[in-house]
Amino acid sequence: MHDGGRPVLEVQGLKTVFRVRGGEIHAVNNVSFDLKPGELLGVVGESGSGKSVTMMSLLGLLPSPPAEVRDGKVLLDGQDLLKADEDTLREVRGGKVGFIFQDPMTSLNPVFTVGYQIMEPLRKHMGMDKKAAKKRAVELLELVGIPGAEQRLSDYPHQFSGGMRQRVMIAIALACDPKVLIADEPTTALDVTIQAQIIELMKELRQKLGMAVIWITHDLGVIAGIADRVMVMYGGQVVEHAPVRELFGNPQHPYTKALLKTVPSVRGERVRRLTIIEGQPPILGAPPSSCPFRDRCASAVEECARRNPSRTVIGKGHDVACVLVEKEAAHA
């Protein structure tokens, strides 16, 4: 359904480094992916895996210093955002690319009304006058399912509940008909019943508006229900990437396998004992010269310490960065 079409967003070899006291932290290492029009790409990983930093790097949202995007290309409709000046970036943010953040309380400004915050991008990017912007703001609030939209424009963020605030954030992100919507853990701060509401809303909006979405989460369940393709990140790099059914049905990287096993389900079989992944995620002080998952990997071999495997294609749209999988592919 999303095949064909040129990608709206192409990221190649992205590298982001934080300069800290006494060294550097290599948060993103050589991340590449693309996003086709209308598709939903899920990005899964634990905290510190580099998933948020990757997305923030795309739009120059990281404070610099300490952050530094050291290498790579980010092509949005063919234009390299990493080479773009601040004015162009400002046009892109909230214009072609919408952003939804995790915590709707801290990402809305508490001293401005919700109406003002929705109208801001409309007036800045689309050059609407006050009246037109207000009309569009009401439409947007109705679109995201906020009752009494017209009255609520003059309310402040604290007058909304968590789920409603996240709806407002979505309305702001959608204000200028973005081609790409980046949602960074949009439902993590919400309760399950509210999370279900927001996920349902996003499915509906995608059908209506047809934008491409990057959905960052650590919750595999959310991804299974919503994504077309999934990218699993670990230690600042992509370890596995596959269409959603393929990833859950046929995971290849030991990390993906372990991650899928470690999460209990409310349906299906109940396991007597949870499978665990020993140890801690790594903090990378230097570009990794070995597989970052090696220390926690149950099937690690000696070769894993010698080099950092690159992504090997093993099926249609399915690639894995693992020494073992590489060997298997070579034999086949």
Add this chain to the structure above:
Amino acid sequence: MLDAAPSKKPLVEVRNLKMHFPIYAGLLRRRVGEVKAVDGVSFDVFEGETLGLVGESGCGKSTCGRALLRLYEVTDGSITIDGVDIAALSNNALREKRPTMQMVFQDPQASLNPRMTVQAIIQEPLDEHTTLSTKEKQQKVYELMDAVGLNRRFAGRYPHAFSGGQRQRIGIARALALNPKFIVCDEPIAALDVSIQAQVVNLLEDLQEQFGLTYLFISHDLSMVRHIATRVAVMYLGKIVELAPREALYAAPLHPYTEALLSAVPEPDPSLEAKVERIILQGDVPSPANPPKGCNFCTRCPKVMDICREVEPATREVRPGHFAACHLHEITSQTAGATAAQREANERQHGE
């Protein structure tokens, strides 16, 4: 029905527990109302079992857990732990009772004093409640660190030097220091990464077996509760709406809220995911300062009836050990005999 059936002796008996927080307003700070965080809950926790307490944020589950250990002065009700009514004890008597009941907190960052070493943190309960010598205490701390899987060498370090999962282990070691019988775990894994969550849950299970502990496991994570709990209580807006053995609750929930809650949990298996019939609840949880008349859930319930807006449903034992507070089941349990007979007759007909 209960696999690993615990001895049927209640260690903790909670009866009609109420925890109301006053709201003051105006220039004279007059009392204008109260937040009914916990509004009349009753349940037992049996010896050696894990009772899961689930619900969404603001439903009063944490308040309930804290009130149980009398970290708050309760508004009303009784809490009997190991034969003693905690709610009515004097402060001195309560202090002596504290070693039997401990708590593991949600945020390991906030619940450990950053200026104390791990040794000092784990040792503090021993200083307060025992007369052990310094050397004995040191030895006990080492044993506890072994039990929770922390390296003894790190006893002199400060909490900031540890990761989230390790900090939670420190908190668990501290809770274990006085050989408690009953531990309230208040969202012990909520702040941790998925791969670390399983480590802590497995540790809690091991310790339960090793020391014969009884847990109240408070969580909003329904899948983790299904894994760890023997029985599960579901709270909504200050009340327990359903309480049942784990398998019964997850396989056949009786209360419409439990049904909706379970259906809302995302499924990490796409083949199962396609089959999940999702019940999307409308709206948000009402304010506990101003709960609706009748059933607390009537504003969002997809199966709401007229009676729900008028009369508060009583908790009934619909099936053995399976309690629910819902008018739907008051009606069905009255006519349950009749319908069951009817269903059987129908099935027989279909069979032929």
